[in-house]
Amino acid sequence: MKTDPKEYDAVIVGSGPNGLSAGVRLAQEGLKVIILEAKSTIGGGTRTQELTEPGFLHDVCSAVHPTAAGSPFFKTLDLQKFGLEFIHPDIPYVHPLDNGDAVAAFRSIERTAEQLGIDGKAYLKIFKEFTENWDYLSEDIFGTLRIPKHPLLMARFGWYGLFSAKHFTNSLFKDPQTKALFAGCAAHSIIPLSKAFTSSFGLVLGSSAHAVGWPFAKGGSSAITNALAELFKSLSGEIITDHEVNSMADIPTSKTVIFDLTPHQIAKIAGDKLPGKYKEKLLTYTYGPGVFKIDWALSEPVPWENEHSRKAGTLHLGGTFQEIATSEQAAWKGEHHEKPYVLVAQPSIFDKSRAPNGKHTLWAYCHVPNGSEKDMTEFIENQIERFAPGFRDTIISKNTMHTREMQTYNSNYIGGDINGGAQISTQLFGRPVLKWDPYKIPADGLYICSSSTPPGGGVHGMSGYHAAESVLKNEFGFNS
Ligand SMILES: Cc1cc2nc3c(=O)[nH]c(=O)nc-3n(C[C@H](O)[C@H](O)[C@H](O)COP(=O)(O)OP(=O)(O)OC[C@H]3O[C@@H](n4cnc5c(N)ncnc54)[C@H](O)[C@@H]3O)c2cc1C
Structure with a gap:
């Protein structure tokens, strides 16, 4: 035959x-x-x-x-x-706050904890184990459904990770700055911070900042x-x-x-x-909320008020835990929030190949309802101005993409969902x-x-x- x-x-x-x-x-x-x-x-x-x-x-x-x-x-x-080649920024990520303040996640977990005052001890207690055992942890969290290779470590990770970010921060942290820092990481999940397992995103991303860094290519x-x-x-x-x-x-x-x-x-x-x-x-x-994305060409670095913000690769804009939670809840419910949680990256500060001499690129997006065609430029730029007054004066030009344009660019981004599903x-x-x-x-x-x-x-x-x-x-x- x-x-x-x-x-x-x-x-x-x-x-x-x-x-x-x-x-x-x-x-x-x-x-x-x-x-x-x-x-x-x-x-x-x-x-x-x-x-x-x-x-x-x-x-x-x-x-x-x-x-x-x-x-x-x-x-x-x-x-x-x-x-x-990975390029590591001086500081993996920073969470700017009003009045020129900011809370930073340094590569050093101890330095990060020191700055967290009353919550320093709790932060160290939770994150140190996951940071120091990153290689073991990553085998299981990036693994398939099976009995974990490192059951005790995963049991502790699972215990903290199954909570909502809201419950996690309210139970373990007292200072609004620490809660805001955690919210910035947990909100990468693109689901409301009151939902189960959102703390796991904060734990993985937070630990990775100390263990492997948040580099650019x-x-x-x-x-x-x-x-x-x-x-x-x-x-x-x-x-x-x-x-x-x-x-x-x-x-x-x-x-x-x-x-x-x-x-x-x-x-x-x-x-x-x-x-x-x-x-x-x-x-x-189920597909989740989409993103509205902006890329800028800038005449100079973003004039962040806070010194740490100027040295960070990534910034989470949105202020307090509650503000970020409200903005994420809105996108989930099909609404556009005027003060969105904004993820910002400034690669050209650390990688000179990204822009002509002395000039810079800036990358940012916020979460919006799936399928949204609303132009969020003003709201995103307002959030940047909030922590970097004078930002708009540095703009040479920009490119924006709403969720439909995202999907045209890559048909995997259904309705602008960048994670392949909620x-x-x-x-x-x-x-x-x-x-x-x-x-x-x-x-x-x-x-x-x-x-x-x-x-x-x-x-x-x-x-x-x-x-x-x-x-x-x-x-x-x-x-x-
Ligand atoms: C704005 C934005 C910001 C992000 N930021 C980060 C970040 O900072 N860090 C991070 O780790 N992740 C980030 N992500 C998520 C990350 O990009 C994705 O999780 C990752 O790319 C998924 O990889 P993938 O191979 O599953 O799919 P994709 O990277 O989406 O690749 C799918 C490929 O399939 C092709 N394709 C689609 N349909 C067809 C077809 N019918 N025939 C042939 N080819 C087809 C597409 O053109 C595409 O090339 C971001 C995503 C977006 C959109």
């Missing part, structure tokens, strides 16, 4: 950090792999472009890389050899995926750009297909092959569907590897790595 010679062992749809990581892992084992990318350049949420003026290099999506620096998979790859975030792509090609992997997959017919014959896409896209492309119940779950998967408790471990192996789609040879699988959003490549491990085990009989 004539067998069907498959052209590839694996086709990966999408070249984000997870698609590329899946590709690298499979190619490491000698499989014949091709990556198909809809856009003319690779990288998904890591592209770097001249969005405003010639010579100003902006990170269109991700800019700050604690999860890349702390990724157990990236650590095993010699990405430096392929051009990746020299030259821009594209350096991360360019390095992954070069490594992939060195292992005989192929990449084709300008190849949008709209149906299974757009995919060359292959033993397996791995989607670096989110559930709704997969239901559209492979719907006919999926069991009805699974397809239904993909179609009812990171609510039901979708934290069981994304996209609660299964022991969430990477395996219940159809012949189909898999999902995007941030819509555990461990979720961020440039860490771990979803891609785990999906590849599942492919190796289920389809090729590898046992790692």
Whole structure:
């Protein structure tokens, strides 16, 4: 009998950090792999472009890389050899407050705790263990659903992490400054701070600042995926750009297909092959709030009032815990808040390659309702002016993107959701569907590897790595 010679062992749809990581892992084992990318350049949420003026290099999506620096998979790859260099700002992140004050997360946990006064001891007690044991912790939090490799550490992490950020801060901290510092990290979850598990985001990001830092990639975030792509090609992997997959017919014959896409896209492309119940779950998967993003070209550094703010890579703007909680609640409820929580990054202060001599780039976004087309420029700039009076005078030009423009830029950002789905408790471990192996789609040879699988959003490549491990085990009989 004539067998069907498959052209590839694996086709990966999408070249984000997870698609590329899946590709690298499979190619490491000698499989014949091709990556198909809809856009003319690779990288998904890591592209770097001249969005405003010639010579100003902006990170269109991700800019700050604690999860890349702390990724157990990236650590095993010699990405430096392929051009990746992390640049660490003097201070990982700062939380400006009114009256020119600010509270900073330094690389040193002790220095951070000293500044927290009455809460210093509690901060040290909680964060020191996770910081010092980061390598162990990251194996479990970036791992798959299984019995933890480090059960005692994970039990303590799980105990603190299952609370809402609101309950966590009210129980453990007294000073409004410490609560605000924690809120700035927890609000990266893009869900209300009163929801269960939001403290886990604050704990992971807070600990990572001390353990691995919050670096930039020299030259821009594209350096991360360019390095992954070069490594992939060195292992005989192929990449084709300008190849949008709209149906299974757009995919060359292959033993397996791995989607670096989110559930709704997969239901559209492979719907006919999926069991009805699974397809239904993909179609009812919940996406979270979107983002409104601004990139500026500046004539000089932002005139932050506070000295620490001028030395930080990332800033969380929004003032008190309550202000941030109110703004996040509003985006979740479908409202636009006039004083939004704003994430700001200032890479050119530390990486001179980002802007012409003496000039600067600035990156910021705030959370808005899914699908919003509202222009948030004024509200975001007001928040920056609040902590850096005179900021508007430094603007040369700017580029803005509302949620629909985000989705046009990258069709994984459904309604502007940058995490591949809301990171609510039901979708934290069981994304996209609660299964022991969430990477395996219940159809012949189909898999999902995007941030819509555990461990979720961020440039860490771990979803891609785990999906590849599942492919190796289920389809090729590898046992790692
Ligand atoms: C504004 C913004 C700021 C962010 N900030 C940070 C940050 O500072 N730090 C951080 O760690 N993370 C950040 N993130 C999140 C991070 O970028 C994502 O979590 C990460 O990129 C997800 O990787 P992925 O591989 O799952 O998907 P993506 O990076 O989204 O890649 C998916 C790829 O698939 C392609 N594709 C889509 N549909 C098709 C199709 N039909 N056919 C072929 N190809 C297709 C897309 O073009 C894209 O290249 C940010 C995201 C945004 C948007």
